[in-house]
Amino acid sequence: QVQLVESGGGLVQPGGSLRLSCVASGRDFSINVMGWYRQAPGKQRELVALIGSGGSPNYADSVKGRFTISRDNAKNTVYLQMNSLRPEDTAVYYCRADAQRVGGKWAYTYWGQGTQVTVSS
Numbered sequence: 001q002v003q004l005v006e007s008g009g010g011l012v013q014p015g016g017s018l019r020l021s022c023v024a025s026g027r028d029f030s031i032n033v034m035g036w037y038r039q040a041p042g043k044q045r046e047l048v049a050l051i052g053s054g055g056s057p058n059y060a061d062s063v064k065g066r067f068t069i070s071r072d073n074a075k076n077t078v079y080l081q082m083n084s085l086r087p088e089d090t091a092v093y094y095c096r097a098d099a100q101r102v103g104g105k106w107a108y109t110y111w112g113q114g115t116q117v118t119v120s121s
Helices: none
Strands: 002-007 010-012 018-026 029-039 046-051 057-059 067-072 077-082 091-101 108-111 115-119
Touching: 002 091, 002 108, 018 029, 018 091, 018 115, 029 067, 029 077, 046 067, 046 077, 057 067, 077 091
Parallel strands: 010 115
Antiparallel strands: 002 018, 018 077, 029 046, 029 091, 046 057, 067 077, 091 108, 091 115
């Protein structure tokens, strides 16, 4: 019912920056929490950042001070500005959204397909 499409990944040198975007689409839905997770090869998927409907952000300790999450509710889009990138930031980054149908009772978690971020010299 809700589709999430990430974009903005790529190859960047250490210390560089990338900006990820995730657009949610669907019919008659309302999104509350949106966020970003990442998964490196051989590792568990981990939280990067979350942002509530009111714009309050939360970050993993590993990215605090370097990454900024933001959202544009009118566009159903969440962003992740990544600065001072490190090789350990290399992962597939996944967009997450908690959404419910207009008039619905329950919220459901949706995931995007992911976008690759590679930090390497």
